[in-house]
Amino acid sequence: xGKYSEDPKWSDIDPLPTDEGGPNPLAAIAYAEDYxxxxxxxxxxxxxxxxxPRVLELTEDLIDMNPAHYTVWLYRSKxxxxxxxxxxxxxxxLNETALQxxxxxxxxxxxxxxxxxxxxxxxxxxxxxxxxxxxxxDAKNYHVWSYRQWLVKRFQLWEKGELEFxxxxxxxxxxxxxxxxxxxxxxxxxEAEGVKGVTDPEIRExxxxxxxxxxxxxxxxQSPWNYVxxxxxxxxxxxxxxxxxxxxxASVERPGTVRSSFALDLLVDILSEESGGKQQAGKAxxxxxxxxDPIRKNYWAYRKSQLGLGSIETAATA
Amino acid sequence: xxxxxxxxRRRNISFPQRRSMAAQNNQEHTLGNLLREKARIVEIDGEExxxxxxxDTNELNGVxxxxxxxKQTVTGVSIVPHYLQTATRNLVHDDLQTVTSETQxxxxxxxxxxxxxxxxxxxxxxxxxxxxxxxxxxAEYLRGFLGELPAGYAAMDASRPWLFYWCIAGLSFLGxxxxxxxxxxxxxxxxxxxxxxxxxxxxxxxxxxxxxxATILALTAVEGLxxxxxxxxxxxxxxxxQADGGFRMAVGAExxxxxxxCAMTIITLLNLPLELPPEAHxxxxxxxxxxxxxxxxxxxxxTFEGGIAGAPTNEAHGAYAFCALACLSILDTPHVSIPRYLxxxxxxxxxxxxxxxxxxxxxxxxxxxxxxxxxxxxxxxWSLLQAAFSQSSATRDDFAAVTELEPSELWNPxxxxxxxxxxxxxxxxxxxxxxxxxxxxxxxxTCYSLSGLSAAQNLYIYENGITVDAESGRLTAAFNWLAxxxxxxxxxxxxxxxxxxxxxxxxxxxxxxxxxxxRAKEQFAKGGL
Ligand SMILES: [Zn+2]
Numbered sequence: 019x020g021k022y023s024e025d026p027k028w029s030d031i032d033p034l035p036t037d038e039g040g041p042n043p044l045a046a047i048a049y050a051e052d053y054x055x056x057x058x059x060x061x062x063x064x065x066x067x068x069x070x071p072r073v074l075e076l077t078e079d080l081i082d083m084n085p086a087h088y089t090v091w092l093y094r095s096k097x098x099x100x101x102x103x104x105x106x107x108x109x110x111x112l113n114e115t116a117l118q119x120x121x122x123x124x125x126x127x128x129x130x131x132x133x134x135x136x137x138x139x140x141x142x143x144x145x146x147x148x149x150x151x152x153x154x155x156d157a158k159n160y161h162v163w164s165y166r167q168w169l170v171k172r173f174q175l176w177e178k179g180e181l182e183f184x185x186x187x188x189x190x191x192x193x194x195x196x197x198x199x200x201x202x203x204x205x206x207x208x209e210a211e212g213v214k215g216v217t218d219p220e221i222r223e224x225x226x227x228x229x230x231x232x233x234x235x236x237x238x239x240q241s242p243w244n245y246v247x248x249x250x251x252x253x254x255x256x257x258x259x260x261x262x263x264x265x266x267x268a269s270v271e272r273p274g275t276v277r278s279s280f281a282l283d284l285l286v287d288i289l290s291e292e293s294g295g296k297q298q299a300g301k302a303x304x305x306x307x308x309x310x311d312p313i314r315k316n317y318w319a320y321r322k323s324q325l326g327l328g329s330i331e332t333a334a335t336a
Numbered sequence: 337x338x339x340x341x342x343x344x345r346r347r348n349i350s351f352p353q354r355r356s357m358a359a360q361n362n363q364e365h366t367l368g369n370l371l372r373e374k375a376r377i378v379e380i381d382g383e384e385x386x387x388x389x390x391x392d393t394n395e396l397n398g399v400x401x402x403x404x405x406x407k408q409t410v411t412g413v414s415i416v417p418h419y420l421q422t423a424t425r426n427l428v429h430d431d432l433q434t435v436t437s438e439t440q441x442x443x444x445x446x447x448x449x450x451x452x453x454x455x456x457x458x459x460x461x462x463x464x465x466x467x468x469x470x471x472x473x474x475a476e477y478l479r480g481f482l483g484e485l486p487a488g489y490a491a492m493d494a495s496r497p498w499l500f501y502w503c504i505a506g507l508s509f510l511g512x513x514x515x516x517x518x519x520x521x522x523x524x525x526x527x528x529x530x531x532x533x534x535x536x537x538x539x540x541x542x543x544x545x546x547x548x549x550a551t552i553l554a555l556t557a558v559e560g561l562x563x564x565x566x567x568x569x570x571x572x573x574x575x576x577x578q579a580d581g582g583f584r585m586a587v588g589a590e591x592x593x594x595x596x597x598c599a600m601t602i603i604t605l606l607n608l609p610l611e612l613p614p615e616a617h618x619x620x621x622x623x624x625x626x627x628x629x630x631x632x633x634x635x636x637x638x639t640f641e642g643g644i645a646g647a648p649t650n651e652a653h654g655a656y657a658f659c660a661l662a663c664l665s666i667l668d669t670p671h672v673s674i675p676r677y678l679x680x681x682x683x684x685x686x687x688x689x690x691x692x693x694x695x696x697x698x699x700x701x702x703x704x705x706x707x708x709x710x711x712x713x714x715x716x717x718w719s720l721l722q723a724a725f726s727q728s729s730a731t732r733d734d735f736a737a738v739t740e741l742e743p744s745e746l747w748n749p750x751x752x753x754x755x756x757x758x759x760x761x762x763x764x765x766x767x768x769x770x771x772x773x774x775x776x777x778x779x780x781x782t783c784y785s786l787s788g789l790s791a792a793q794n795l796y797i798y799e800n801g802i803t804v805d806a807e808s809g810r811l812t813a814a815f816n817w818l819a820x821x822x823x824x825x826x827x828x829x830x831x832x833x834x835x836x837x838x839x840x841x842x843x844x845x846x847x848x849x850x851x852x853x854x855r856a857k858e859q860f861a862k863g864g865l
Binding site: 034036037038039040042043044045046047048049050053057060061064065083084086087088089092093095096127157158160163164167190191192193194195196198199202203206207235236237238239240241244245247248249251252276277278279283309310311312313314315316317319320 | 418419424427428429430431432434435436437481482483484485486487489490491492493494495496499500503517520521523524525526527528536537538539540541542544585586587588589590639640641642646647649650651652653679682684685686688689691692693696701702703704745746747748751
């Protein structure tokens, strides 16, 4: 009848069919026969806590049918470690599976477990290259970036081409916020261990320069603006130092020359810290609310109230 | 940090003052012109402004957008708001094209005919010219998932509890009676519960925080929580609590902020003891309760951008922002717990920036695309944040005194509603809601679109009250919320909806109806195991 029920290798197993709970289950899936059969064998082996090579085959079969099945992944890794299986082989199989199932994320946790266990035996450069290949299909895949971060930490890749990697990614798309986040991590990820990131003046200047160059390419790109703000906050340095940058793309006096709403927003914070700058900051907020970013007019009005200023004035656009 | 928001809201002072808008709105541009000028508007002259609310809608036909040559009959009387007008939309525009800007342009082009009312997809329109909420069709659509599903749904085999939750909760947001599903749900989830505690995605699957959360909420909605083995659940949660304060999604699985929110939701609704079970390995690291080091761990998820990541150092993401705020709102009064662990000003800036310029919905990350599900994940953050900003104590009396609801003051609920009603409703027979017009509807986007609509429409206020139950030790802050359904009047006018388009109040922390939350509160008032 089925692939497993007809296989003598599995004849000792009494499959456990799906318990639907009752005669009228909700959202009951009319499983295809092969899926139902395979699952019923998995349930049976799991109930017996069997960890064997044939179980590995069974999980591989199921993952092919349903890669989002977290239980199968978890049970598979349990099995692999119990059997002291060849993890290099596992990694090769994972490469194919990952490319087939782009959006799946269980696979990345599994990969992490395997690579972690391989430790120094792992071809780390190969891992970096594989991850880079995944980004060719989706350069913002959250789980892949998260895996990349783990890789950097696990194998201490901080100074082994990671910064250059973020540069390459941002060269391709300067708006890729995931790449900006990774850059932040590579630069600042060791602060807790005492390795300075943007709290070091030299690194800080380098990073601000980098962001400035990115802003010059596309001023209305939120990522580098968030990045420079983050630097100021993390380093506890004066926001005022960013005034020339903000003024390059926004001006309260010449509202017609604004080239970036993010520059204008930054200018608000800089001006409001200056003595006597509050009124100017208020004007910048008026500009944002009425002209350059009106969808957020309530937020800009809120910021104005935070400064103890009145409500939004439309005349400021003149 | 003190804010005047809640006072203003209660005193019903219009905020911000809406005056006439700048005159550049009157300018008409062709797309070509705009591109040649790099979309820079030269003439800014504010004195002769006009109020968009009174604006003649025939102007609409002049709005250029890709595909505008495909003339549509304008059936709507929808008024194009200021933020949507071509001149405003394209004021700051960069020359450099990358994958991000190209996909963004494509999405805007895809949505504009709908958000501007140019193409109404044959949907019935409300008195403001926006499509009505298709209540019946969406309810029908959600009910469909609760029946038998074809074999292709095997891909959902590990997330069936989500289907129960999205459909049952979604139906309840539409005001549908879901009690008819009580017995069947209780039967259906029985094989999903493991003897060692918690619920898996299906029969014979490992217990998982997300599956347990979805199951518990669905059961809460139908008053079926007695099937839960609370004691076993408590033991199982003890296994996923980590020494660093966070929670894993399952034993041996990844640790992320969803785990923290899901676990605390389960513990609070079921009134499980806060003490860790004796065998919990986190005890070895000196932890004694489920809440130990949790706020700190959540705080570590805030990134340099101000938003919240799934785990420390990852990228800021809207869904995780909700998990963080809701989790902290369970731990204590929002204005105590949220500012204690998060930089709220940085967070509010980031959250506000998620509302996309042309479409009006929310994106989930910086430089990503609008998507209806973030109507809940980001849209659901606002009432929690506003409670965090409000130090004053709201009372039931103050609340009753609100006669005319003000639209929310930190973000743009009208724009979100417009996006959801115009772009996210599947036209035709089928119903259901979708990520964006080019996507197919699904239960997930339907549920969270409806929840987002509720966040945009109804008013939620945190009433200061008891945060720990003296007898059972239960954390009760999350039970102190009050809600008021949007009533006819000025607010409806401003939001562009009729009575027919209003959804039920959705609990800001637990994302089921208020009634359901109150029933769970009563049911396990005693605590113990
Ligand atoms: Zn979505």
